[in-house]
Amino acid sequence: MVKRILTGAGAAAVFWGLWWLVAAFSDSALFPTPWNTLEALLDILAAPGSWRHIGVSFYRVMAGTALGSAAGAVLGISTRYFGFARTAVAVVIYPLLQSVPTICWALVFVLWFGLSDTTPILAVATAVAPFFVINIWEGLKEMDGNLTEMASMFTTSRSRILTRVIMPMLYPYIFAATRSSLMVAWKVVILGEIFGAASGMGYMLSVAFESYRIAQVFGWTLAFAVILLISDYGVFNYIDRKFIRKWKPAEQKY
């Protein structure tokens, strides 16, 4: 544990040092030093208005992920029960979501909904939905048919088999999808906000960019990276260790 912390701190120090060296040698207003960036970050965090923008982005990430995951989950699960859903997802929906760049969706949403919450939320939802479709699909394919057959000896209710047997088997897949989704959602929300919203971290980033406040741009970027790291390494690793590992024996069959 101590060794891991030391290694981590060492790596961070090396990164910091390299950044500082490059900034010092380029000696340009366009390449702020780590200290300038940190200062900008602290300024950002000290300004009460910033927290409103962070909160707005957070809300959009959550709302978009919720929407996208719900849609993706419904689509994914429906492939188990309806042949036409299977075809629709395989031939149309999944390729469409997967192949159209998120930025194209975002542009279309700006045209339709203007500068509003709707644009980044929908952009996030379309980016996130395929993760759920594909993970749940995969989970259903890998699913232990023996268990559902066993359950069918006790009931004819498909909904109870779904909630008691099938859904729990999918939890690890849904967790994996949520994890990848949130990473992507944060990136998409910034993108969406840069040209599709009048608030949020992406908007602040674009304001700083347009006024050539490079340290501010770096500062917001750093803030964004910190949020992602806390979310993924902190929150998700914790949930994984605490709850999901218990499900892991699901990979063996009894």
Next chain:
Amino acid sequence: METGRTEILKVSGISLKFGELDVLENINFSVFAGEVVCILGPSGCGKTTLLRVIAGLISRREGSVLLNGRESEKSNIRGLGMVFQEPRLLPWRTAAGNVELPFELAGTGLGQAERHSVAAALAQVNLSDFAGSYPHQLSGGMRQRVSLARTLVTDPEVLLMDEPLTGLDVRTREELQDEIIRIWQFSQVSLLWVTHDPEEAVYMADRIIVLSNRPTRVKAILETGLDRPRLRNSPEMTGMEQKVRHLLA
């Protein structure tokens, strides 16, 4: 234990084809109340398929399966319980949680009475001390006991057993055979037990249904006529086993 006279399960004229392949051909037999019947046949002869037809897990077939004179339907309200070759436990639930599953699936909820039944079923299979253990913490034999308890909790009239002891070591297998006989003697349940092992069939059964291979037909039905408790490797047992092996060959 004396075999009852009531015909509880009647299998008549069961035939099944997979495409052009005749899997089962005109299978007829009955199981009487409180009886242990073993279905014995060579590997790959369709014993398991026959049991799955009876359990209602395969529906495209000719003939009829009557439980207490009524056509058996899907879902265990009909009084059929199945123990599979693998325990098929939900790995994220404890032993007790797995035994509770039938109540949850049936939608009856988990009241005082149901919890009591769960505890009783676990006690029947000697797993009271392991109610809180997860499947991966249990041995193979224990897992199969949990699976047995999960079926017992629904209070079935006929227990269908699909080679439930295959894959366990000899000692565990013999232990479980004795335990299942003990459970059977205390309850009113009839056992329909599929096995490929003549020794197991002779040790467990009141009657043995010997199946032929390709196409699968009933070759012979014999009464073992042995008293319980039975002694493994006694002259009567080995004699009977010889007879059964001869029929199988």
